[in-house]
Amino acid sequence: MKTSDFYYDLPKELIAQDPLEDRSSSRLLHLSMEDGSFEHRHFTDILDYLKEGDCLVINDTRVIPARLYGHKEETGALIEILLLKRKENDIWECLVKPGKKARPGAKITFGDGILTGEIIDIVDEGNRLIQFHYDGIFEEILDQLGEMPLPPYITHKLKDKNRYQTVYAKNDGSAAAPTAGLHFTKELMKQVEEKGVKIAHVTLHVGLGTFRPVKVDNVESHHMHSEFYMVEEDQAKLINDTKKNGGRVISVGTTSCRTLESATDENGILHAGSGWTEIFIYPGYKFKMIDGLITNFHLPESTLLMLVSALAGKEHIMAAYEEAVKERYRFFSFGDAMLIL
Structure with missing residues (x-):
């Protein structure tokens, strides 16, 4: 399976x-899993x-204002960091720009x-551990100094930080909504x-x-970065009971x-855990x-486009995306929605 199989043309x-x-x-495109209509x-x-x-089933994570701008003490050079993963003792794994100049010490x-x-x-190319x-x-x-880490394709400044949070956001820890x-x-x-x-x-x-x-041509060769998740006991029971009683989990x-x-x-x-x-x-x-699944419209050749293709079938998804472009839906994080059911 080639990454290029998941390409589509999107007007900027x-x-x-x-x-x-x-x-x-926002608009909603309903895609039927039965017949692709x-x-x-x-x-x-x-x-x-x-x-x-x-x-x-909702994800109650809360986005932290994870983008920080600072200066190197020695040279005064501007450094941009993005908090990715909290480790112990106030150590975080961060994405650092420019990475080449960010040496240990x-x-x-x-x-x-x-x-x-x-x-x-x-850690790797642009990632560093920072104490x-x-x-x-x-x-x-963070609330005082940090900015919301909007994706690179959003070039406008966000007027209200809360608009990059869901109304049910509760648990701090995400680098993206x-x-x-x-x-x-x-x-x-x-x-x-x-x-x-x-x-x-x-x-x-x-x-x-x-x-x-x-970045690989062969989809199977791509490796995902790890993300932390939690499922509470009572929520696992609620979801399992839904299935047991013949309800649908969306x-x-x-x-x-x-x-x-x-x-x-x-x-x-x-299982809870x-x-x-x-x-x-x-x-x-x-x-x-x-x-x-309720979802937004995803980037060409992205892992998320591959995920929705696994659920609804690649042909159905690519046809629906073509339709969404034709009907001028709004794409990506602040865009319109799709219901696959």
Whole structure:
């Protein structure tokens, strides 16, 4: 299977640069898993597709303002870092730009010295381990100094930090938002529950591996970066009971999907627990838990496009994407949504 099999042509002006005024007013393309047919709707019409007894699974991770700008103490050179993974003792794995100049022993100062960091090790090309020093609470300092780590294809400045958070974001730790959830308002969530649909939550802290381009020609040779996930006991029971009672499990976003598929055994039972997952889902994968997926439109040749192709079939997905381009849907993080069911 070639990476180039997942290429499609996207006009640049269809990449959404700003979130809509009203989260739930985005468009919704429904793709039928039965026959590959599609319908054009609005996101609030999601209620028409959900049935009593279904379970919607959301990812309650919260994006941290993980992008920091500092200066090297020796030279004053500007350094940009992106917090990726929290280790112990205030050590983080970070993406550092420019990476070549970031040698172990180099010290970086942020915000007039209220936060300092020392590079202690090289992980790979642009990644470094940095030991941070500060007084007070790290999260509060981040809120003060950090910026939301928007993907590189968004060039506009975000006016309101909360628009890159879901309304149910709770657990700090992501370097990117689980963007399928950005379409939900609190009112819409309430309407979903009023319909007799259960809402379960899992946590997967989204790392940059999700967005890393596939650099190999052969899909099977691509290696995913690991991301931390958690499934609580009561939530696992809620999801397992849904399946047992004949309801459908519908994942909000590829991150919830990857969490469920990582924590479900071969018999289709979801297990509570936490850990790191490197699951890479591409055509040929047999889904163990999810029956449907709410998702955004993904980058050409990306692992996420491969995941949705595994669920709905590559031909159906590529036809739906062609239709979305023709109908001028908005693409990527702040774009419109797709329901595969």
